[in-house]
Structure formats: structure tokens, C-alpha cells
Amino acid sequence: MEATGPEAITDGRRRKGERRRRLLLDAVMRVVERDGVASVSQRRVAAEAGVAPSAVTYYYAAVDDLLVDALTRVNDTYVAALATLPDGADAALRALAGMIAAGSGPDRAHVMAECELFLLAARRPALRPQVERWNRAVDAFLTPYLPDPDDRAGVCAAVDGLFVRACVEPELTAAEVYRTLSRLVSRASRNGRG
Amino acid sequence: MEATGPEAITDGRRRKGERRRRLLLDAVMRVVERDGVASVSQRRVAAEAGVAPSAVTYYYAAVDDLLVDALTRVNDTYVAALATLPDGADAALRALAGMIAAGSGPDRAHVMAECELFLLAARRPALRPQVERWNRAVDAFLTPYLPDPDDRAGVCAAVDGLFVRACVEPELTAAEVYRTLSRLVSRASRNGRG
DNA sequence: TAGAATCTGGTGCGAACGCTCAGGTTTATG
DNA sequence: CATAAACCTGAGCGTTCGCACCAGATTCTA
Numbered sequence: 208m209e210a211t212g213p214e215a216i217t218d219g220r221r222r223k224g225e226r227r228r229r230l231l232l233d234a235v236m237r238v239v240e241r242d243g244v245a246s247v248s249q250r251r252v253a254a255e256a257g258v259a260p261s262a263v264t265y266y267y268a269a270v271d272d273l274l275v276d277a278l279t280r281v282n283d284t285y286v287a288a289l290a291t292l293p294d295g296a297d298a299a300l301r302a303l304a305g306m307i308a309a310g311s312g313p314d315r316a317h318v319m320a321e322c323e324l325f326l327l328a329a330r331r332p333a334l335r336p337q338v339e340r341w342n343r344a345v346d347a348f349l350t351p352y353l354p355d356p357d358d359r360a361g362v363c364a365a366v367d368g369l370f371v372r373a374c375v376e377p378e379l380t381a382a383e384v385y386r387t388l389s390r391l392v393s394r395a396s397r398n399g400r401g
Numbered sequence: 402m403e404a405t406g407p408e409a410i411t412d413g414r415r416r417k418g419e420r421r422r423r424l425l426l427d428a429v430m431r432v433v434e435r436d437g438v439a440s441v442s443q444r445r446v447a448a449e450a451g452v453a454p455s456a457v458t459y460y461y462a463a464v465d466d467l468l469v470d471a472l473t474r475v476n477d478t479y480v481a482a483l484a485t486l487p488d489g490a491d492a493a494l495r496a497l498a499g500m501i502a503a504g505s506g507p508d509r510a511h512v513m514a515e516c517e518l519f520l521l522a523a524r525r526p527a528l529r530p531q532v533e534r535w536n537r538a539v540d541a542f543l544t545p546y547l548p549d550p551d552d553r554a555g556v557c558a559a560v561d562g563l564f565v566r567a568c569v570e571p572e573l574t575a576a577e578v579y580r581t582l583s584r585l586v587s588r589a590s591r592n593g594r595g
Numbered sequence: 596t597a598g599a600a601t602c603t604g605g606t607g608c609g610a611a612c613g614c615t616c617a618g619g620t621t622t623a624t625g
Numbered sequence: 626c627a628t629a630a631a632c633c634t635g636a637g638c639g640t641t642c643g644c645a646c647c648a649g650a651t652t653c654t655a
Contacts, residue, residue: 322523323520326513329513329516330437330513338569357584360577360584361584361585364558365555365562368560368564368565371520372536375523376532383554386551386554390589391559
């Protein structure tokens with residue numbers, strides 16, 4: 208489930224299977240991006256991946272498992288991206304704003320996938336650890352700038368809210384997101400110091 | 402679409418239709434609450450409402466229209482609730498926190514419906530005005546306590562984020578939400594004055 | 596009371612769905 | 626080379642779906 212470590216797979220059979228799995232997950236993402244999680248079906252994914260429908264069933268017993276795996280991967284990328292943001296409050300916030308506002312740009316569909324994942328987690332316990340992982344990542348990201356956990360709670364919530372808003376309002380720009388974020392952070396921290 | 406005013410309908414035929422429509426929308430909400438928006442279908446709604454499937458088609462040409470109408474009504478209630486929150490920053494925030502944390506209580510499913518329908522707006526332009534209406538309502542609610550629009554932007558985002566979080570984390574309490582919110586508001590406003 | 600508008604429920608078509616399964620192919624291993 | 630593991634697929638079963646169609650009941654208007 209988590210990002211698979213670099214334990215090189217020597218068995219060619221398993222390696223092929225792993226490649227295939229990735230192929231399917233990519234197809235899932237394309238379907239999610241184009242038509243939403245609701246229209247993810249084994250047949251559609253199979254068609255998107257150029258594979259027989261039964262191949263999907265072979266790797267994932269149920270469509271649910273497919274979704275869980277796909278969204279886990281999305282979360283992996285976001286968590287990883289959070290960890291590699293530049294240092295320094297301003298630069299970091301600017302980069303984060305860029306990530307969020309991607310929901311209004313070419314990667315809009317991808318951000319929407321992340322949002323849908325979150326909501327899906329409300330109904331699928333299997334996804335909750337992923338959400339918690341995301342929350343921890345955001346919290347950790349903010350810690351250097353906001354030492355007080357209660358301050359971070361508010362800003363974390365705002366980050367989530369901005370993600371959703373970026374999906375719904377395509378005209379939201381990175382600059383606006385940045386301004387909102389920096390206000391939130393600088394005020395809280397300034398107050399924390401004072 | 403908007404909350405229908407009190408223009409008394411004299412025509413008994415139309416009145417009956419209106420009653421019927423409400424019946425269907427209530428059924429939609431129950432289905433959404435129980436199984437999510439994804440499993441809203443005319444047949445299911447019809448069964449839930451104890452009505453022939455064709456009745457759904459009669460009132461709503463497509464299932465989409467049904468969902469749009471349902472979200473609109475949910476949003477109506479939330480916007481109305483926002484407008485009637487008690488006066489005074491503390492009491493108002495406490496009440497708002499209660500609304501949000503309902504996502505962890507008995508009304509969890511209902512709050513989830515609101516969240517899902519909001520995300521739906523990202524794909525369905527017909528729903529965007531509703532989201533904007535919600536945003537305006539939250540903004541207006543905060544205005545007395547946060548005169549600066551930029552401050553409100555962050556808190557608004559946090560409110561949305563908290564809604565989603567309440568859905569995903571059932572153990573979130575109203576007290577926690579209140580603490581987060583009041584921190585956010587008081588700090589921003591304190592800074593605004595200084 | 597006649598006629599128009601509105602409402603209702605039953606039936607059915609074509610499509611998509613999840614999932615199963617028997618059997619075929621490739622790859623690693625002893 | 627034999628054996629087994631992993632991979633892959635086409636066919637198909639049973640279900641659900643949206644939507645369309647329509648005959649008849651109900652209700653208002655004139």
C-alpha cells in the first residue's frame with residue numbers, strides 16, 4: 208500500500224505483474240481525471256489500459272481495491288511533494304500555493320482526484336490511514352513556521368479547504384492562494400512570538 | 402432552484418407535484434446519506450420514496466437534475482442556518498463549530514452529503530452558483546468579526562476544510578472545532594487591530 | 596360536464612456493470 | 626526437461642442501470 212521501497216524484484220514474472228499493475232493504476236487515474244471516481248469500473252479501466260476486462264479482476268478482486276490502491280498512490284506523490292518543498296517560510300508557502308492552485312490548471316483533474324480520495328475515505332475505512340498520513344505531512348510541513356499545534360490545526364484545515372476550492376473554482380490563482388496562506392501563517396506565527 | 406419563496410401555489414395539481422418533488426428529494430438525501438452520491442439512481446430513489454421509477458423520470462429528465470436539485474436544497478438549509486446563528490463572536494463560533502462537528506455525530510451522513518455535493522460542483526457547472534452562494538454566506542457570517550477580506554478568505558477555507566475533516570474523522574468533537582475556529586478568528590482579528 | 600393539463604405506474608429495450616471460471620501462455624526453478 | 630508458479634484472457638451469468646413509451650387515473654379550468 209505504502210510507497211514500495213526499492214526492494215528490486217528479481218523474478219521476471221512478478222516484475223511483469225508489477226508493471227501491469229502500474230499500467231492499470233495509470234489508467235484509473237486517467238478515468239478519474241476525465242469522468243470522476245464514480246465512473247471507475249473494471250471495464251472502463253480495462254479499455255483505458257488496453258487490456259482485457261478480466262485482467263483488472265485478476266489483479267484486484269474488487270473495483271474498490273483498485274480505487275484504494277490508486278488513491279493511495281496519489282497520496283504518496285502529494286506527501287512526497289510536501290516533504291521536498293523549498294526551505295524558508297515564504298518560498299515554501301509559495302510552492303504549496305502552487306500545488307494547491309494546480310487544481311485550477313492543467314493538473315486540475317489530478318488535484319480533484321486527491322479531493323475525491325479524501326471524501327471517499329469517509330466511507331471506506333481502508334483509506335483513512337492515507338488521510339491521516341496526509342494530515343501528518345501537512346502538520347509537519349507547518350511545524351517550523353507554527354510551533355503551536357493549535358495554530359497548525361487551523362492552517363491545516365485551511366489547506367484542505369483551499370484544495371477543494373481550487374477544484375470547484377478553476378479561476379483561483381496560485382497568487383491568491385499564496386496570499387491567503389501567508390496571511391494565515393504570518394499572523395499566527397507573529398502572534399505566537401508576541 | 403433557489404429556495405422557493407412563499408408564493409402560494411393555488412393549483413392543486415402543481416401543489417401535489419411540489420409535494421411529490423419534495424418526497425423524491427428527501428429520498429435522494431436518504432440514499433446519499435446511506436450509500437453516497439455514487440449510488441443515486443432513479444430506480445433506487447424511486448424504491449426509497451416508494452414510488453414507481455417512471456415517476457422520477459417524470460419530474461427530473463435525468464438523474465443529474467435530481468442531484469442538482471438535491472444539493473441546492475441542502476445548500477439552502479446550510480445557508481439559512483448560517484444566517485440565523487447567534488450574535489456575538491464566541492456564541493456564533495460555538496454554534497458554527499456545532500454545525501461542522503455534526504459530521505461526527507448523528508447528522509454525519511447529512512454533512513457528508515453536503516461535502517460530496519460540493520465536490521460534485523467541480524464537475525457540474527450547474528452547481529457552481531450554489532457553492533458561490535455558500536461561500537458568500539460564510540464570508541458574510543465572518544465579516545462582523547473579521548473586517549479584512551483577506552483574513553476572511555483564510556478562515557473561510559478553514560471552515561470548508563473542517564467540514565471535510567469532520568466527515569472523515571468521526572471522532573472530531575465540536576469543542577475541538579470550536580477551539581480551532583476561535584483561535585483562527587481571534588488571532589486574525591487581534592492582528593487586524595494591531 | 597367537457598376538455599385540457601397534470602400525474603402515475605407498468606413494461607421493456609439496450610447497455611453497462613461486477614464477477615466467475617476454465618483454460619492457455621509465459622517464466623522461474625530443481 | 627518437468628513442474629509449478631505467476632500471468633493472462635474470452636466467454637458468459639445474473640444484475641442493475643437509464644431512459645423511453647404509453648394507457649389510464651386524477652385534477653383543474655371553463
